[in-house]
Amino acid sequence: MTDLNDFQTFMTPNYGTPPIIMSHGIGSTLWDQNGRKFLDFAGGIAVSALGHSHPEMVSALTKQAAKLWHLSNTLANEPAIELAKALVQATFADRVFLCNSGAEANEAAIKAARRAAFNQSGIEKFEIICFDNAFHGRTIATVTAGGQAKYREGFGPMPGGFTHLPFNDCKSLDKTISEKTCAIMVEAIQGEGGVRPICPTFFEKIRAGCDRVGAALIVDEVQTGMGRTGKLFAYEHTSFEPDILTSAKSLGCGFPVGAMLCKNWIAKHFIAGTHGSTYGGNPLAAAVALKALALINTPEMNAAVTARSEQLQKGLHVLNKKYQLFQTIRGKGLLIGAVLESSYADKAHELVALGQKQGLLTLIAGANVHRMAPPLIISSTEIEDGLTRLECVYSDFKKLFSN
Ligand SMILES: *Cc1c(COP(=O)(O)O)cnc(C)c1O
Numbered sequence: 001m002t003d004l005n006d007f008q009t010f011m012t013p014n015y016g017t018p019p020i021i022m023s024h025g026i027g028s029t030l031w032d033q034n035g036r037k038f039l040d041f042a043g044g045i046a047v048s049a050l051g052h053s054h055p056e057m058v059s060a061l062t063k064q065a066a067k068l069w070h071l072s073n074t075l076a077n078e079p080a081i082e083l084a085k086a087l088v089q090a091t092f093a094d095r096v097f098l099c100n101s102g103a104e105a106n107e108a109a110i111k112a113a114r115r116a117a118f119n120q121s122g123i124e125k126f127e128i129i130c131f132d133n134a135f136h137g138r139t140i141a142t143v144t145a146g147g148q149a150k151y152r153e154g155f156g157p158m159p160g161g162f163t164h165l166p167f168n169d170c171k172s173l174d175k176t177i178s179e180k181t182c183a184i185m186v187e188a189i190q191g192e193g194g195v196r197p198i199c200p201t202f203f204e205k206i207r208a209g210c211d212r213v214g215a216a217l218i219v220d221e222v223q224t225g226m227g228r229t230g231k232l233f234a235y236e237h238t239s240f241e242p243d244i245l246t247s248a249k250s251l252g253c254g255f256p257v258g259a260m261l262c263k264n265w266i267a268k269h270f271i272a273g274t275h276g277s278t279y280g281g282n283p284l285a286a287a288v289a290l291k292a293l294a295l296i297n298t299p300e301m302n303a304a305v306t307a308r309s310e311q312l313q314k315g316l317h318v319l320n321k322k323y324q325l326f327q328t329i330r331g332k333g334l335l336i337g338a339v340l341e342s343s344y345a346d347k348a349h350e351l352v353a354l355g356q357k358q359g360l361l362t363l364i365a366g367a368n369v370h371r372m373a374p375p376l377i378i379s380s381t382e383i384e385d386g387l388t389r390l391e392c393v394y395s396d397f398k399k400l401f402s403n
Contacts (some may be wrong), residue, residue, distance in 0.1 A: 025052025070336035102222035103137025133193030188234035195337025
């Protein structure tokens with residue numbers, strides 16, 4: 001049997017050693033190598049929106065697998081064209097660039113915004129405004145755009161032209177936006193940064209600022225998109241539209257795929273030869289994402305996510321009345337973060353470990369936030385089951401860490 005010693009021997013140590021080797025999954029349940037069962041409140045970090053082994057997803061993948069895997073972008077394929085069309089029809093966007101991950105979608109967004117500004121206004125309009133605690137991926141440009149210094153440490157020099165401001169702070173935004181601003185890049189809810197929702201007036205300010213100086217509003221919906229918040233994309237909760245939106249994670253529901261969606265005024269500068277990706281838009285990934293979009297983008301799915309969200313948040317508030325571990329519970333849809341009281345600072349990872357003992361998979365979002373991002377198809381019975389397990393987790397945690 002494959003074991004974790006081999007993980008430690010053969011894999012680079014950048015992830016640390018996980019505690020479990022999983023074997024298979026169905027719906028919101030996973031089984032490890034020894035047949036032990038886990039309820040999935042992590043969803044592969046907001047990826048497995050349709051749970052595991054969804055029959056229609058398996059069928060979309062295997063049908064395409066028997067037909068055509070890869071061509072390169074010198075030839076076109078049906079699923080990629082259909083996916084781009086479906087994404088345009090479902091959103092603000094006019095055009096779509098397909099790639100393989102969230103970081104790549106953000107790289108494409110940065111390059112597209114820079115090129116549009118360069119063509120329209122010249123070499124001086126390059127500044128990209130980003131925010132503290134943001135997360136946009138792990139490539140050199142996207143860790144630069146991100147707002148966590150620890151992800152940049154030791155990888156310098158970093159590319160220039162990125163300015164970081166405090167998140168949800170209108171004053172510093174007003175002071176910083178200028179004719180040099182090429183784009184403002186922001187998450188609808190900072191996911192990795194602690195499940196922090198954007199304040200609606202801040203979002204409005206960003207939109208107005210972009211309009212004033214002719215900058216592109218890039219909304220990173222890699223984590224919040226594809227039904228996660230109870231709408232297809234989280235920007236739909238506001239009355240504003242981005243110029244560029246990035247998607248990945250739940251777009252493939254576990255199959256690697258990313259997309260950069262944009263308006264024509266951006267796309268028209270992304271001419272032949274400006275950008276590319278060998279695997280981007282490959283028929284396998286596109287067929288899977290096309291099916292995911294069809295299954296997720298329905299009023300029924302949005303209603304289910306909203307209902308499960310209310311149930312989960314209500315349950316968490318009840319538990320918190322009893323155990324008093326959290327100062328606040330925040331997020332939207334099925335992206336929920338419970339923020340630990342300062343007396344339990346830096347202990348969110350202990351909650352994840354205790355959860356695993358109870359057969360419940362959860363996440364952290366920074367050192368102080370217990371994050372949950374279950375599959376969107378999770379049932380109310382499973383939410384109830386998860387809350388029962390969470391009660392044991394919080395009770396154990398309290399015994400271990402209160403004094
Ligand atoms: C996960 C994430 C990314 C990076 O996606 P990868 O597929 O890991 O490259 C980018 N932005 C946000 C908001 C994310 O949550």
